[in-house]
Amino acid sequence: MPLNSWGVIMLHREKIEAMSRGSVIIDENISYLQVELGKRNIRAVTPLLGMTDEQIAEKMAMHKILITNNSKDFLRYALEYEIGLIAVENLPKDPSLLAVIFN
Secondary structure (H helix, E strand, O other): OOEOOOOOEEOOOOOEOOOOOEEEEEOHHHOOHHHHHHHOOEEEEOOOOOOOHHHHHHHHOOOOEEEEOOHHHHHHHHOOOOOEEEEOOOOOOOHHHHHHHHO
């Protein structure tokens, strides 16, 4: 299959293979966002239960965006692992409203 200039497989002359608009890591305490973000074509991945904050930072969130309800726990890792933090502590807890904000 031919690739376009961005390396995306071209299915037809003007149609490209469907892909997510982006990928984020969401902390396990806000995993309820996963479904709503998925509806907006944003791939959301949650850590395995029992992972420490440092394991999440090092193994999952390096060079990625992490959405968390505990941003203070990840601030110390943000520079070292080049993590983009989105803090939701002070935002509404309604998953559909939060997903609209990220959309």
